[in-house]
Amino acid sequence: MQNFASKMAHVGGFALRFAMLAGASIPTIAFAQDAASTAPAAADDIQGDEIIVTGARAQRQLAIERKRDQVTISDVVASDGIGKLPDYNTAEALQRLPGVSVQIDQGEPRYVVVRGIDPNLNQVTVDGNLVGIPEAEGRRVALDTIPSDLVAAIEVVKAVTPDYDANAIGGSINLVTPTAFDKSKPFTYGTLRGSYNNKSEKLGYGGSLTHGGTFGADKEFGIVVAASYSKRYIDSDLVEPTNWATFTTAGTSINAPTNLVMFDYRIMRERIGGIVNLDWRPNDDTRVYLRTIYNEFTDHEERDQFNFVLLNGGTPTVLSPTSIRFPNGRATRQFRQNNQTQKLYNISPGVEWTFGAVEAELNYTYAHAQEHTPIRDDLEFRTAANRTATLDLSGKRPAFAAIDPTLYDPAAYPLRRIRERREQIDEDLHTARADFKIALDGGATNTFVKVGAKFIDRVKDRDNQQSQRDAVGNSTFAQTGQVLSPPDDFYNGEYMFGPRMNYQGVLDFYNRNPQLIALNAAQTAINNASLDYRIHEKIYAGYVMANVELGDLTAIGGVRIERTEGRYNANQLRTTTGITPLRFGKNYTHVLPSLHLNYNVAPDFKLRAAWTNTLGRPNYDAVVPTFTEDNGAGTAGNPNLKPYTSMGLDASAEYYPGSDSIVAVGMFYKRLKNPIFTQTIQNTSFAGVPLTSLSQPLNADRGELFGIEANVQKRFTFLPAPFDGFGMSANATYVKSNVDVPGRTSEDLPFFRQSDWIANATLFFEKGPFEARVALAYRSSYIENVGSAAQGTTADIYAGPRTVLDARVSYRVMKGVELFAAASNLSEAPMTFYQTTKRQTYSREVYSWNGDFGVSVKF
Secondary structure (H helix, E strand, O other): OOOHHHHHHHHHHHHHHHHHHOOOOOEHHHOOOOOOOOOOOOOOEEEOOEEEOOHHHHHHHHHHHHHHHOOOEEEEEEHHHHHOOOOOEHHHHHOOOOOEEEEEEOOEEEEEEEOOEOHHHEEEEEOOEEOOOOOOOOOOOOHHHOEHHHOOEEEEEEEOOOOOOOOOOOEEEEEEOOOHHHOOOOEEEEEEEEEEEOOOOEEEEEEEEEEEEEEOOOOOEEEEEEEEEEEEEEEEEEEEEEEEEEEEEOOEEEEEEEEEEEEEEEEEEEEEEEEEEEEEEEEOOEEEEEEEEEEEEEEEEEEEEEEEEOOOOOOOEEEEOOEEEEEEEEEEEEEEEEEEEEEEEEEEEEEEEEEOOEEEEEEEEEEEEEEEEEEEEEEEEEOOOOEEEEEEOOOOOOEEEEEOHHHHOHHHOEEEEEEEEEEEEEEEEEEEEEEEEEEOOOOOOOOEEEEEEEEEEEEEEEEEEEEEEEEOOOOEOHHHOOEEOOOOOHHHHOOOOOOEEOHHHHHHHHHHOHHHEEEOHHHHHHHHHOOOEEEEEEEEEEEEEEEEEEOOEEEEEEEEEEEEEEEEEEEEEEEOOEEEEEEEEEEEEEEEEEEEEEEEEEOOEEEEEEEEEEEEOOOHHHHOOOEEEEOOEEEEOOOOOOOEEEEEEEEEEEEEEEOOEEEEEEEEEEEEEOOEEEEEEEEEEEOOEEEEEEEEEEEOOEEEEEEEEEEEEEEOOOOOOOHHHEEEEEEEEEEEEEEEOOOOOOOOEOOEOOOOEEEEEEEEEEEOOEEEEEEEEEEOOEEEEEEOOOOHHHHOEEEOOEEEEEEEEEEEEEOOEEEEEEEEOOOOOOEEEEEOOOOOEEEEEEOOOEEEEEEEEEO
């Protein structure tokens, strides 16, 4: 992590550049306080000694200048650029950068993937300070929790220096919030927007407001207050033909799924965010600050489910090379109501002093994260066996050539069980750090020594309560009187879903008839304990580094040492009748040297190189012995996991032909030890529980990544008017990877969750008050789960490729007032997974496009 001194040097220059977006008056001679670059060569408006660059062009200039000034290999999204495409959250804004892609949730980007590497291996900070992690499953921060309109800039550092936290194999992502000293005058800006989801046919709404300014006799005090709210509706359809296997009859063989599940989702998604940033700068040598941020993210999810276990005993009959009949299937109709709220907030006071040649910063951060699930109820009705179906496998996806008609009759579904789950996850994070920077040559050059220490104390608790009530007698779905009509146009008409369920009505029916259900005390006791854990992790870190400037060459070298001490409490499932408490500890120390070189070949041409060493701690749920089962699919933890370590080499060349143009190419190599992957075993059992599949994390031996990045941004100023308003930005990343998995070392397996190709392209037009842009984001397929040595490739699960098209137009009706309209996922790209080959669809979720429209103001 950069200390506040160096960070504020960058922010000081950025502050002036940031002001340009709001139309503040900025002297050209003061464009960059920390940069070797000059002021922009052209501007939208020139008034006396002031240069005012507005709109998307200003965003590009800010991002390019900030990238150019960084001492690390990095990329930046700056201020208004976050809103120049339909980017509701910070994950969406980042997907436009070179080498960056996203993992989605219900059609919205949620987790950021840097160079294809698992988002659990990224470090995420706000204003350089760690944030908590609300989820139980991993170390990744869900960036859809944080509204994009609270952020002034986002930095992605791909090769960290010793003053950054070492848990950054993918990269370090820093969200920069605005401060009052970003501008020379008070500022206010806001947005009102509406949104529309084509599939749900519902309107959402939202808005944001930010105000900041300085005050006091000498303008030594500063405050920024900002708030954001949005509410959206999202619908999607999901079909999962899982657990493919090979069947043979009379010499004719076929690969077919043994289970087919359909999901009908209806979601309300709400975001609330706010920041209060305070500053006191009594003189040039003292800066005192307080950074605070609050984010709340709520999902209300309704999910109807039709689960057809095709292979439930009996022998299937292969009718032809593209057709198979299952004689003994069993179906379930299920409803899940899942209401969940995540909260993140940080309180971070700090102070920076300058004593002659010494700059010092002290910082303390308290971060709290929580995920509370007050309702996660599953109502489940299940048929008897002997339900038949014939699958047609001649198309892109399995289809029903024939199906037992009773599967669409609510009277054929007796109640199986009602599971009511309540969960509370809380994480408290205390961080204290001290950084000292000592100039060695009286400030003649940027040569200094920097030392620092950091302490992190993290406590995470997961308390899962789940009661199970089983059916007594034979009450059916139909008898509840709460049967709803099938969804309209489910999955574009490819599958017939059947009746849906009135969740509250079914619950009320059984609460009125308690004799029809009985508490399963033994299973409830196991459910209440099998997912619980408490983790107490302490990290002690220290570093020393030197920055040496020798003419046009700058070298940064140093070492970081991190000591991790973890204490873990969990409950281990021994058999189907009991739980055993387990307490254990893991301690490890890593010494992590690095070297960075930056060479200014010419004023507009820069070379960079880096050698880094980083680490990746195992996910929380992976390292504790939790166990969960959902419709026969089991997931278990592994206390024996080791942390990742990574050695990386980076090199890049950057050419800046104009103030808002760049041509860059880079190469990177990573060698990883102890990479963690998820292995899926089919038709097995865990602690006596029979399962259709079991997923469990394991350590592989080693893995390697080699990649090439290319990035270009250019306005077509050489074209005649009005076509000189056109321009483009494009980037592409190619990665070749491999990993050695125990039992499968002879195979050429790609690295886990690693796409070979990531690419983005944007065509824009900017002329006067009008702006328009169309953006394309692409990533190729990657491996998600790895089968066991016995199963080989037959059980490997891949995420399919995805291409997303977005667009936005805006018109400035007067100074400071802009109307806009945007659409995301115009391509209606689905999210797909497949087993071994693309013909064997494992999961495919379809979404529609989303639109938003509104007005933004700045003054």
